[in-house]
Amino acid sequence: MKDTIGEDKDVVAIARKILRQYPLCNHCLGRLFAKLGHGIPNEVRGYSLKTAITMQIHSEIMEKKSRELEEELEILASNAGEPLTRLYKYFYGREIEVKKCFICNNLLSRRLFEELASKAIEYLREYNASSFLIGVSIDKEVLYRELTVASKTMLEYSESIKNEIKREVGKIVRDKTGIEPDFDRPDIVVIIDYNSLGMRVVVNPILLLGKYWKTGRNISHTIWVSRGVKKYPYSIEEFFNDRLKEVFDAERIVLHASGREDVDVRMIGTGRPMVIEVKNPRFRLVDSSLLNELLSNGVVEAVIQGSASRKHIELLKTELSKKQKIYRALVYVEEGIDPSELEVLEKEFRDRVVEQLTPKRILRRKKERLRTRRVYEVKTIPVANKLFEAIIRADGGLYIKELITGDDGRTNPSFTSVLGKQAYCLELDVIGVEIALLEENILENTSIQHTRL
Ligand SMILES: [Zn+2]
Numbered sequence: 037m038k039d040t041i042g043e044d045k046d047v048v049a050i051a052r053k054i055l056r057q058y059p060l061c062n063h064c065l066g067r068l069f070a071k072l073g074h075g076i077p078n079e080v081r082g083y084s085l086k087t088a089i090t091m092q093i094h095s096e097i098m099e100k101k102s103r104e105l106e107e108e109l110e111i112l113a114s115n116a117g118e119p120l121t122r123l124y125k126y127f128y129g130r131e132i133e134v135k136k137c138f139i140c141n142n143l144l145s146r147r148l149f150e151e152l153a154s155k156a157i158e159y160l161r162e163y164n165a166s167s168f169l170i171g172v173s174i175d176k177e178v179l180y181r182e183l184t185v186a187s188k189t190m191l192e193y194s195e196s197i198k199n200e201i202k203r204e205v206g207k208i209v210r211d212k213t214g215i216e217p218d219f220d221r222p223d224i225v226v227i228i229d230y231n232s233l234g235m236r237v238v239v240n241p242i243l244l245l246g247k248y249w250k251t252g253r254n255i256s257h258t259i260w261v262s263r264g265v266k267k268y269p270y271s272i273e274e275f276f277n278d279r280l281k282e283v284f285d286a287e288r289i290v291l292h293a294s295g296r297e298d299v300d301v302r303m304i305g306t307g308r309p310m311v312i313e314v315k316n317p318r319f320r321l322v323d324s325s326l327l328n329e330l331l332s333n334g335v336v337e338a339v340i341q342g343s344a345s346r347k348h349i350e351l352l353k354t355e356l357s358k359k360q361k362i363y364r365a366l367v368y369v370e371e372g373i374d375p376s377e378l379e380v381l382e383k384e385f386r387d388r389v390v391e392q393l394t395p396k397r398i399l400r401r402k403k404e405r406l407r408t409r410r411v412y413e414v415k416t417i418p419v420a421n422k423l424f425e426a427i428i429r430a431d432g433g434l435y436i437k438e439l440i441t442g443d444d445g446r447t448n449p450s451f452t453s454v455l456g457k458q459a460y461c462l463e464l465d466v467i468g469v470e471i472a473l474l475e476e477n478i479l480e481n482t483s484i485q486h487t488r489l
Pocket of ligand 1: 060061062063142144
């Protein structure tokens with residue numbers, strides 16, 4: 037077997053060398069060798085090393101008393117404290133004043149960890165957290181002092197002061213509450229400020245995956261305030277805030293959806309995929325059947341299908357928003373329309389690329405650019421001689437109203453350009469959003485990893 041702890045890796049010799057140079061408390065000395073030995077708290081490591089040094093120097097003095105040994109013991113005792121101070125007094129009859137720890141200034145102690153843990157537990161209770169993580173913010177100066185000492189040792193075996201506080205406080209919280217820390221997606225993160233020993237809490241939002249429907253018109257997506265006045269009486273976001281804010285005792289509810297309908301467009305059929313973000317909740321465990329009851333019946337309705345992650349929101353905003361959507365439009369043609377013209381329309385829009393300059397109606401809000409999207413299929417149903425219904429399957433992001441009107445030639449081709457007659461969009465509904473992609477992803481993202489301390 038290979039002897040890995042050779043003379044150059046004699047931990048007692050290294051500790052003795054370091055203590056001749058720096059005053060260190062048990063925690064900070066032990067931390068330099070944190071990765072040696074398993075399941076030993078750093079303060080025990082540190083005290084054990086100091087005990088071993090005490091025994092070593094005791095045997096040396098017994099063998100041969102010398103001025104150098106007396107001087108060394110004096111320095112070691114003032115840098116390390118017990119049990120070296122006791123040995124010094126035993127041999128030389130004088131008390132030694134012990135210096136404060138070079139790294140932590142004697143801040144670290146079991147008692148401090150206990151106090152910090154009690155405060156953290158209060159936050160866990162306040163936010164009804166079922167998982168947590170402890171974080172520590174620390175000054176560069178402390179980190180620098182720590183590195184100065186650690187670089188003189190087997191750096192590979194040391195751990196950071198941050199880590200010790202996080203782990204020790206985390207362990208106490210776990211043991212007292214039975215709540216496991218979660219390194220992946222904790223309900224709350226309690227951040228300890230090393231300087232003030234104060235704490236702040238970061239409450240992770242609850243993310244819920246679902247779909248919504250909008251069966252009424254004149255409803256905006258988010259609250260739309262113009263010159264201090266609400267432009268529309270109601271919004272989808274208000275609906276979620278009205279129904280869910282209270283049960284979660286949350287600050288507010290934010291809606292993330294894959295695209296959005298215009299104010300006057302309904303969302304029916306498959307529903308639009310969404311993620312609901314519950315910000316700063318004090319209650320986290322709400323039964324999903326209760327949620328779905330709260331979200332039923334109204335001009336907006338929704339179902340919650342499960343929990344979501346940030347990745348879902350990203351998917352909604354990127355890939356999913358480009359996926360195909362199906363619309364139903366009620367189209368009005370002043371000059372009248374006959375069935376043969378509708379046939380032409382269906383034929384022309386079979387797998388057809390459409391170029392659109394930013395619609396005039398939103399030019400004030402958006403920069404002008406050319407957008408290219410595909411229409412896959414148009415199906416028409418005559419309603420009256422000036423009216424027909426069109427079912428349109430197209431890429432997400434295509435401006436449907438402009439596809440119909442032509443927007444004064446800014447969208448090409450359009451119903452107007454193909455028919456040679458001005459067409460108007462009287463009503464528009466979204467009836468289908470491709471959602472398979474998102475639903476596949478639910479399974480991938482719901483496994484939460486618990487890492488043990
Ligand atoms: Zn220390």
